[in-house]
Amino acid sequence: MTTASPISERLDDLESARDSGRKKIDWAFEHMPILSSLRADFQENEPLAGETVGMALHVEAKTAALVETMADAGAEVAITGCNPLSTHDDVSAALDDHDSITSYAEHGVDDTEYYEAIDAVLDHEPTVTVDDGGDLVFRVHEEHPELIDTIVGGTEETTTGVHRLRAMDDDGALEYPVIAVNDTPMKRLFDNVHGTGESSLASIAMTTNLSWASKDVVVAGYGQCGRGVAKKASGQNADVIVTEVDPRRALEAHMEGYDVMSMSEAAEVGDVFLTTTGNRDVIVEEHFEKMQDGAVLANAGHFDIEIDLEALRELADSEQEVRDGVREYELPSGKRINVLAEGRLVNLATPVSLGHPVEVMDQSFGVQAVSIRELVQNADDYDAGVHEVPDHLDRKLAEIKLDAEGIELDTLSEEQEEYMSSWQHGT
Secondary structure, eight states: OOOOOOGGGTOSSHHHHHHHHHHHHHHHHHTOHHHHHHHHHHHHHOTTTTOEEEEEEOOSHHHHHHHHHHHHTTOEEEEEESSTTTOOHHHHHHHHTSTTEEEOOOTTOOHHHHHHHHHHHHTTOOSEEEESSSHHHHHHHHHOGGGGGGOOEEEEOSHHHHHHHHHHHHTTOOOSEEEEGGGSHHHIIIIIIIIHHHHHHHHHHHHHOOOOTTOEEEEEOOSHHHHHHHHHHHHTTOEEEEEOSOHHHHHHHHHTTOEEOOHHHHTTTOSEEEEOSSOSOSBOHHHHTTOOTTEEEEEOSSSTTSBOHHHHHHHOSEEEEEETTEEEEEOTTSOEEEEEGGGSBHHHHSTTOOOSOHHHHHHHHHHHHHHHHHHHHTGGGOOSEEEOOOHHHHHHHHHHHHHHTTOOOOOOOHHHHHHHHOSOOOO
16 A cells, blocks of 8 residues: 555645635636536436545646546546646545545656555546656556556546557557547547647746747647647747658648747757657757757646657756746856746646646546446447547537537538438439
8 A cells, every 4th residue: 555645735825725726626617618518417426426536647737627527427536636736736635535536646746656646546446547748558558467457547647648548449458448538539639739829838927028020930840749839839929930850740840931940050049948749859959059058848648758858957057046936057168048837738737737727637537427427338348459539429528518618500501411421322
């Protein structure tokens, strides 16, 4: 058994924290029509009755809305953070105050405490896992394999986690079904593009108090997250440079009007650098040496491996915290390089970060909720491995959101449906 204890046993001013967290969660629910609709249905039908849901997520108000929805669906829930800097302690405390929820998430834990909290979640013997980055499911396989036979399935929220799970699946090492929430349109087209784009740029601007106008902004990677960052930065009058390793994505960025070059070239001209690749060593020593004085570096990928901070520390003569969330490294040449949020997820890990907008996460967490219900209700349909979100569930969530926004759609007539489904109509 782990020595980790719930957040409520570790906070000095528990009552104040719970009150603050409760207000944040209630505000989020007010702006989450999809999750609110699902919550009402789940409260009535309790599709997760008898299940235990283990979660490793960014513990903040929007996530809390999902967590409470799981509890209202009849589940017992244990949760911890998936990033040491993204937890809001007041939200964690408010969750822990719920009779069916135990929260081990705490801001600023070290690596040992981080994994102790994950082990504490797994001590609850979850039948469903909900992950953001993959650490929970990997911990099950590596340290708690005895749980695998009783886990009906899991969900994975983010690009990095899905990449890891697919690699695990390809090696035949993934021993229970996991639905790739990240890859479905209601998540990928909105959360990754609008959520990452808006929240990353907002966090950088608030942390540095600098303008985007006229800045040369280097976006590493032109997947869904990268294109969102590029689009939003361009919309705020920045000059955007894209770096890529995939020729088709590079060509797409070029055709959409962005400058495309190697990181080695971009390092010489960039004012702000934002990595969105999910891969390691995207910005390394050779790039630091070429950068201009005052360059700002941030990461929007899940793990703190995209910027080689170890190489930067070794290269620098000195380092200091110059603003909350901004660490300055001075090189022998006198140039200064500023790294935000310790190279961690910038939209969640700076002191002012709030994560993706509420409306965006309503969609993503709606997908999480219906995917969890799907795994529990139709467990026999899912073998071990990575699975897609059923398309009819994804479309239904879009309908709920449009209905909440008062937006009506056209419908196909019988003749139109017949035409689209037939191969016999010609010129």
